[in-house]
Amino acid sequence: xxxxxxxxxxxxxxxxxxxxxxxxxxxxxxxxxxxxxxxxxxxxxxxxxxxxxxxxxxxxxxxxxxxxxxxxxxxxxxxxxxxxxxxxxxxxxxxxxxxxxxxxxxxxxxxxxxxxxxxxxxxxxxxxxxxxxxxxxxxxxxxxxxxxxxxxxxxxxxxxxxxxxxxxxxxxxxxxxxxxxxxxxxxxxxxxxxxxxxxxxxxxxxxxxxxxxxxxxxxxxxxxxxxxxxxxxxxxxxxxxxxxxxxxxxxxxxxxxxxxxxxxxxxxxxx
Numbered sequence: 001x002x003x004x005x006x007x008x009x010x011x012x013x014x015x016x017x018x019x020x021x022x023x024x025x026x027x028x029x030x031x032x033x034x035x036x037x038x039x040x041x042x043x044x045x046x047x048x049x050x051x052x053x054x055x056x057x058x059x060x061x062x063x064x065x066x067x068x069x070x071x072x073x074x075x076x077x078x079x080x081x082x083x084x085x086x087x088x089x090x091x092x093x094x095x096x097x098x099x100x101x102x103x104x105x106x107x108x109x110x111x112x113x114x115x116x117x118x119x120x121x122x123x124x125x126x127x128x129x130x131x132x133x134x135x136x137x138x139x140x141x142x143x144x145x146x147x148x149x150x151x152x153x154x155x156x157x158x159x160x161x162x163x164x165x166x167x168x169x170x171x172x173x174x175x176x177x178x179x180x181x182x183x184x185x186x187x188x189x190x191x192x193x194x195x196x197x198x199x200x201x202x203x204x205x206x207x208x209x210x211x212x213x214x215x216x217x218x219x220x221x222x223x224x225x226x227x228x229x230x231x232x233x234x235x236x237x238x239x240x241x242x243x244x245x246x247x248x249x250x251x252x253x254x255x256x257x258x259x260x261x262x263x264x265x266x267x268x269x270x271x
Contacts, residue, residue, distance in 0.1 A: 113140025145187030208239025
């Protein structure tokens with residue numbers, strides 16, 4: 001069974017940032033683990049996160065899930081949080097996982113896909129990218145704050161954002177969600193833009209072609225920006241943004257399984 005009780009990590013540099021997480025299977029002598037990076041306004045109890053956690057536990061693969069600040073069980077105010085905060089939190093959680101095993105695969109959904117890419121880019125700059133055995137990205141919303149939010153806003157929405165500091169974006173999935181001026185402006189510090197992502201690691205992308213939030217051509221543009229030659233994009237013709245149907249979850253699990261097997265085979269061949 002997936003662990004029921006969450007644990008908490010206090011980020012010492014920011015006392016109010018108390019992050020909830022669940023880490024299952026770390027007591028095993030594992031060679032590789034998974035870290036789940038949820039999307040904007042999602043959390044570690046999402047359908048995909050739970051399905052992947054159950055799958056990993058059945059196969060003895062450690063997995064860490066967590067809630068960003070302002071999300072789920074973690075402390076913090078969503079209206080004060082920005083991409084840089086969530087990236088720092090993802091880095092802290094990855095360190096927590098890698099303290100128990102040598103390598104991890106980052107699995108990110110929507111905004112979590114962008115966070116996974118930023119995480120890999122940071123590790124590459126630190127000459128530590130080998131600690132990641134690969135990325136699995138589901139509808140990756142890279143450069144989300146600019147390309148998928150701000151550039152899509154009409155003039156009235158942009159005026160509201162400039163005047164009030166927050167705009168409530170209508171959602172297909174529930175109540176309108178807050179987009180803050182702070183989120184947009186700070187997000188510009190993390191944009192890929194037209195630059196190439198120099199990430200020498202396997203990347204697997206799952207993308208629905210009926211996704212109204214992250215168009216499939218956005219995923220294709222990411223493929224073009226990745227320097228790695230080991231990149232695979234799977235387009236699901238009738239898939240939506242969430243990709244949470246039974247067949248979608250099975251596809252996610254099999255994609256992760258194949259990448260775990262590839263990482264283990266590569267490690268065995270090098271030792």
